Amino acid sequence: MSFDVDVTxxxxxxxxxxxxxxxxxxxxxxxxxxxxxxxxxMVAGLLTxxxxxxxxxxxxxxxxxxxxxPPERRRLGYVFQDSRLFPHLRxxxxxxxxxxxxxxxxxxxxxxDVVRLLDIAHLLERWPRGLSGGEARRVAIGRALLSGPRxxxxxxxxxxxxxxxxxxxxxxxxxxxxxxxxxILYVTHDEREVExxxxxxxxxx
Amino acid sequence: MLSPAELEILLLTLxxxxxxxxxxxxxAFAFAWLLARASFPGKVLLDGLVHLPLVLPPVVxxxxxxxxxxxxxxxxxWLEDWFGMTVMFRWTGAAIAAAVMALPLMVRALxxxxxxxxxxxxxxxxxxxxxxxxxxxxxxxxxxxxxxLVASVLGFARSIGEFGATITFVSNVPGQTQTLPLAIxxxxxxxxxxxQVLRLAAIAIALSLAALVISEILARRTxxxxxxx
Numbered sequence: 552m553s554f555d556v557d558v559t560x561x562x563x564x565x566x567x568x569x570x571x572x573x574x575x576x577x578x579x580x581x582x583x584x585x586x587x588x589x590x591x592x593m594v595a596g597l598l599t600x601x602x603x604x605x606x607x608x609x610x611x612x613x614x615x616x617x618x619x620x621p622p623e624r625r626r627l628g629y630v631f632q633d634s635r636l637f638p639h640l641r642x643x644x645x646x647x648x649x650x651x652x653x654x655x656x657x658x659x660x661x662x663x664d665v666v667r668l669l670d671i672a673h674l675l676e677r678w679p680r681g682l683s684g685g686e687a688r689r690v691a692i693g694r695a696l697l698s699g700p701r702x703x704x705x706x707x708x709x710x711x712x713x714x715x716x717x718x719x720x721x722x723x724x725x726x727x728x729x730x731x732x733x734x735i736l737y738v739t740h741d742e743r744e745v746e747x748x749x750x751x752x753x754x755x756x
Numbered sequence: 757m758l759s760p761a762e763l764e765i766l767l768l769t770l771x772x773x774x775x776x777x778x779x780x781x782x783x784a785f786a787f788a789w790l791l792a793r794a795s796f797p798g799k800v801l802l803d804g805l806v807h808l809p810l811v812l813p814p815v816v817x818x819x820x821x822x823x824x825x826x827x828x829x830x831x832x833x834w835l836e837d838w839f840g841m842t843v844m845f846r847w848t849g850a851a852i853a854a855a856v857m858a859l860p861l862m863v864r865a866l867x868x869x870x871x872x873x874x875x876x877x878x879x880x881x882x883x884x885x886x887x888x889x890x891x892x893x894x895x896x897x898x899x900x901x902x903x904x905l906v907a908s909v910l911g912f913a914r915s916i917g918e919f920g921a922t923i924t925f926v927s928n929v930p931g932q933t934q935t936l937p938l939a940i941x942x943x944x945x946x947x948x949x950x951x952q953v954l955r956l957a958a959i960a961i962a963l964s965l966a967a968l969v970i971s972e973i974l975a976r977r978t979x980x981x982x983x984x985x
Contacts, residue, residue: 595883596882596883597879597882597883621882621887622879622882622883623882623883623884623885623886623887624885625883626885627883628883629880629883631876631880633876635874635876635877635879635880637877637880637881637895638877638899639895639898639899639901648881648884648886648894649884649885649886652884652885652886652890653885694884695883695884698883698884698885699885
């Protein structure tokens with residue numbers, strides 16, 4: 552499974568464009584405000600490109616001419632920079648939100664395995680507002696994994712975390728990359744993360 | 757304890773109040789949604805029309821309802837022709853008056869709660885596989901829950917207190933349109949009715965207080981500690 556993305560769109564005053572293809576962990580690297588998140592949103596279907604295409608594996612998700620698959624049918628696990636856990640649901644219900652909506656054959660990861668991988672068993676009965684930044688981020692990653700995605704979109708997953716928590720989340724990302732072999736689109740402006748994680752680096756802006 | 761006449765007034769007031777809120781809630785939500793989320797020509801006009809009952813003298817609102825729902829009015833004639841029914845001098849008319857007066861307050865509360873819903877959470881739900889309608893029912897609506905509660909309490913309080921539009925529209929008929937405020941007004945007209953006024957006023961205070969307390973308890977359950985009022 553690999554990405555094949557070529558998107559262009561004007562966002563505010565900035566002309567955002569990105570063009571890349573490849574598998575593994577693709578890092579979108581560049582300064583703040585360059586439009587990295589906009590690229591992720593275009594891949595996820597939350598923002599419509601003015602032209603270009605988005606393909607994952609053999610399936611075309613967007614093609615300016617004719618195809619625009621809605622976000623709920625793209626099967627991309629998007630972990631937002633601000634986690635975006637549902638405040639009215641406990642951690643367990645947050646994790647299962649996308650899992651219950653996924654087709655049975657798409658649920659390639661079991662709930663218990665995700666809980667173990669991310670070490671969040673002790674958080675399951677908690678409300679999102681009671682979680683620390685690192686805990687919320689791990690729950691958000693778990694929620695995305697459980698929705699049966701064919702690829703992950705990670706938007707600055709280490710931002711606002713202290714050093715210990717960064718290491719924790721980095722570890723998880725490496726495990727997803729190496730053991731689960733899931734293609735990952737990873738947005739960051741930090742060079743150390745790039746060096747450690749990237750299979751391919753795409754500069755934006 | 758309450759006399760049979762007082763009990764009748766209380767039950768009628770509750771019936772009018774609950775009916776008005778239940779009927780208005782979906783309509784108010786639809787208006788609030790349009791005003792919060794949609795952009796269309798004439799939005800300012802719609803905003804103004806929805807809020808009109810809030811600023812008009814209630815007697816004018818009542819008179820306009822009379823024109824619309826009277827036997828010769830467009831809505832009244834239609835109801836008569838198709839269903840053989842009328843709302844004139846009936847409790848249903850009192851509920852309509854209460855609903856119209858409650859609408860702007862309810863729209864305001866609902867609009868605020870819809871505007872406060874983080875659109876990012878809705879996008880997150882979409883990426884997790886939820887269709888637009890599922891996002892509405894599983895994310896947007898639950899997050900509007902406290903707003904729906906506030907709107908209902910405000911609407912109910914406004915409905916059971918409605919006077920001007922009701923008395924103009926459907927008059928003051930005991931057992932049909934004579935809700936608490938109208939009954940208090942009637943008692944005030946009677947020589948020696950002060951005792952009756954006092955008792956009815958006490959019922960009104962108890963009713964309003966009960967509505968506030970119940971809403972606060974519900975809010976604590978649904979919003980987990982957040983205050984509604």
